[in-house]
Amino acid sequence: MITNVKPKEATAIINSLLGGVVPKIGVQHITVGRSDEVEAFLKALDDVKNGHSIVKFWIGDFGSGKSFMLHLLNTVALKQKFVVANADFTPDNRLYSNDGKAVALYAAIMDNIAIQTKPEGGALSTLLDKWIEQIMMQTATSHNISLGEIRDEKHSQLIQQNIVRTVNEITEVGGFDFSWVITKYYDGFIKEDDALRRNALKWLKGEYRTRTEARQDLGVRDIINDLNFYDMLKNFCKLFVSIGYAGFMINLDEAINLYKISTSVMREKNYEKILTIYNDCFQGKVSNLFINFAGTKEVLENPRRGLFSYQALKSRLETNKFETLEIRDFAQPVIRLLPLDNNEIFVLLKKLKAVFDFHYSVELDISDGDIHQFMEELYNKPGAAEFLTPREVIRDFLNILSIIRQNPGVDKSKLFGEIEIHDERPDESIFADIEEL
Structure with a gap:
């Protein structure tokens, strides 16, 4: 029985791997080699x-x-x-x-x-909120203002000055626009103006396509574009470190x-x-x-x-x-990255079976011997040595488990024997022969 797997992780692992993609969370539970x-x-x-x-x-x-x-x-x-x-x-x-x-x-x-608290992504606003809270606390401490009172709009100028000063200390290229937009984000944060916060996030995420639109929404003079995006990534790196x-x-x-x-x-x-x-x-x-x-x-x-x-x-x-x-x-x-050997693949499949059982609250009748038989059938197929990848092995195995779960009386050996090998690799070599344009 596999331990320490959360239901959300198990669901992500099974659904993602059945779909042929890597799960965003829980991969540590099925890592081998x-x-x-x-x-x-x-x-x-x-x-x-x-x-x-x-x-x-x-x-x-x-x-x-x-x-x-x-x-x-x-x-x-x-x-x-x-x-x-x-x-x-x-x-x-x-x-x-x-x-x-x-x-x-x-x-x-x-x-x-x-x-860590938002491993699936979409954490930029959480980070900005956390950073602004820190700036507010620093401002309150340095000006001897209570933490409750610092949220009053009459202190917003002090906080904005602190935001601009802090951003200017950690940024090099594009610092003025960067600090201006974060100040706008703070305005939306403190005034509970969701539209202003969304516009600031839109700018910070590089989603404005014209300076005119950004100027109308935020009063900012420039946007993140093809030429300056790398500088903005470096700015964010410094900002994240400053948060802690x-x-x-x-x-x-x-x-x-x-x-x-x-x-x-x-x-x-x-x-x-x-x-x-x-x-x-x-x-x-x-x-x-x-x-x-x-x-x-x-x-x-x-x-x-x-x-x-x-x-x-x-x-x-x-x-x-x-x-x-x-x-x-x-x-x-x-x-x-060297290919996983057969022993590592066996351990991986055992882990996947345990996660599958946990996810569906079942105990499928699949023994170690059955897993060995599945691998023997698969690796002895024509083309296996050339075309077979861990991705295909995993998907075939989970597909079989899915059939067995829903059809308990099915003949496992027959299922193993029906596996076919397909070349799923993209033909990269053709690009080497394309005439340069």
């Missing part, structure tokens, strides 16, 4: 807590567990009092653009901000969508942005920031379209030449 990676990550988190910044690249085959690893890192970082955020690169979300695709990535990051958090961790998955950018100039501009972030973090230009990228080996190493096509990145990301399959270096920027 990644202890060395997690241990190295904890050491890196300690470095970031102490004011350093780090960039990591998690590289593995399709379905090897990259997204799962990022969600596990989230869980670990949240417990270490980090603010975390996840976003995927898509055809419309990237690091560099001149048509709104970069600020769209920023908006996705800000929309998914999570803290250990740092800001951002996970960027599906780097295949940078690899797929058809024009070499635009693709290189995105790689140049990665280089800027990398240099800022490792040269000490930014503090308490941890950024993770996830992609396949092709995304990293393809000489025409991958990160290695950008020489400055290649020189920084090449694997430690002394590393082998047996001797690993988890301190380097690139962490290669």
